[in-house]
Amino acid sequence: MSEDHCASSALVSTCPECLSRGPACAWCYQEDFLDGAHASQRCDSAANLLRKGCSENMMANPQVRVEVNATLSSSQVAPRDVSLHLRPGAESSFVVEVQQLERYPVDLYYLVDVSASMQDNLDRLKSVGVALSHSMREYSSDFRVGFGSFVDKPVSPYINVHPSKIQNPCSDYEVQCRPAHGFIHVLRVTENVTELTRVIDQQRISGNMDTPEGTFDAMLQAVVCQKDIGWRPEAKHLLLVMTDQPSHLALDSKLAGIVVPHDGKCHLEGNTYVQTANMEHPTIGQLAEKLLENNIYSIFAVDQVQYKWYEDLVDLLPGTYLGRLLPKASNLKDLVVEAYKVGELYSIRALLVYSEPPVLLAWSLHL
Known part of the structure; x- marks a missing residue:
């Protein structure tokens, strides 16, 4: 110019x-x-x-600035993080080196909807979960798994707040259910697949009043509570979300009189999400930002009926794979393995921040 x-x-x-x-x-x-x-x-x-x-x-007269963060020794891609500060019309370049590692660590966290309609899938998960763990070991010799559950915000109108219904949402059907909850972190990521089987076997279904669940609310906690979940800095992070219903979105919480915007922070105490009844559901933008910030790839395994609903949203969530979950989760193992193998989980993700008028463009690349 x-x-x-x-x-x-x-x-x-x-x-x-x-x-x-x-x-x-x-x-x-x-x-x-x-x-x-x-x-x-x-x-x-x-x-x-x-x-x-x-x-x-x-x-x-601001100049182009390239910031390259330190590379993790166990990374397949170097550098892992690059920040570019550019003027409109300016150009810059950087070199990316890719190598195949023999021992690449992978953390997989199961985030499972335990509402009553998921009973068959939960039963099937007890056996499929073990098979999936064995299959993933073909792609990583350092594979760990964790587990958490969710239903919805335990407040009206999402649940029946009669005292008897709070303790047992399924009392009308003479079935003993657990109370509804926003998110409970059950198992920290571990190499012990036997422990995963044990905690899945202990899970009981719950219930709520409306169709949407608190999926995104629970997801954000699983993403930002790094130390509680046990996400390893050097590992590939996979968040497997299993549900058969759509999720509540931001502002839905106003139906329950909840008007405080979500602050995007971790609120686990005793492995329970304690602010679920006090803050709104997160926005799609918030969830996308935290997935990117914490280097977490989400895999949605959803019921055929709800597939279209999630299909319209996944493009807004970086590094997300969407798969149809067949009855009784019979295809869960193949779904996750396919998600891991395809390029969608290895895409470069970028966050663009700009001023108004656009004086500086700041790109943050995560590989």
């Missing part, structure tokens, strides 16, 4: 407008610069401003 382009418009009257014209443009904010001249004269190339009498230390 020509340097003359910077000074070619009399409409430029502010520093942001000047810098947005291109990477060759600079702005002089020296008070006595060209006394009496139009403000547009302050916008020019750095060389021209110097010739006109502007001190170099009185110029706004």
Whole structure:
């Protein structure tokens, strides 16, 4: 771009407008610069401003900046994180090195909807979960699993708040159910598949009043509660979400009189999500940001009926794979293995932040 382009418009009257014209443009904010001249004269190339009498230390002329974070020794891709700060029209490049590791760690966390309609899937998971763990060991010799459950916010109108119904939502059917809950972290990621089988075997169904579940509410806790879940910094993080219903979205909580926006933080006490009744469901944008920030790839294994509902949303969640869950979760093992193998879980994910007007573009790349 020509340097003359910077000074070619009399409409430029502010520093942001000047810098947005291109990477060759600079702005002089020296008070006595060209006394009496139009403000547009302050916008020019750095060389021209110097010739006109502007001190170099009185110029706004941000440069391209590339920040490469330290590489983890067990990573297949180096660097793992790159931040680029660019002016409009500016260019930059960086080198990515890829290598195949013989022992690549993988953490898989089961986040399971335990509402009553999921009974068959929960029963099947007891055997499928073990088979899935064995299958994944073909792709990683350092594979760990964890488990958590969710239903919905335990408040009206999502659940029946009669005292007897709170303790046993299934009392009308003479079945002993567990109380509804926003999210309970049951098993920290572990190599012990036998322990996974044991905790799944102990799970009991619950119940709620409406069709949508608190899926995204529970997901955000599983994502941001890194230490509680046991996500390893050097591992590939897979969050497997099993449900047969859509999820509540942000603002749905106002039906329950909950108006405090979600703060995006971890709120586990004693492995239970304690703020579920006090904060709104997270927004899609919040969930996407936290998935990206914590390097977590989500796999939705959903009922055929709800597949379309999730299909419309997954493009908004970076690094997400969507699969149809057949009756009794009979295809769960193949679904997760396929999700791991296809390129969707290895995509480069980028978060773009910009100012208004666009003076600097900040890209954060996660590989």
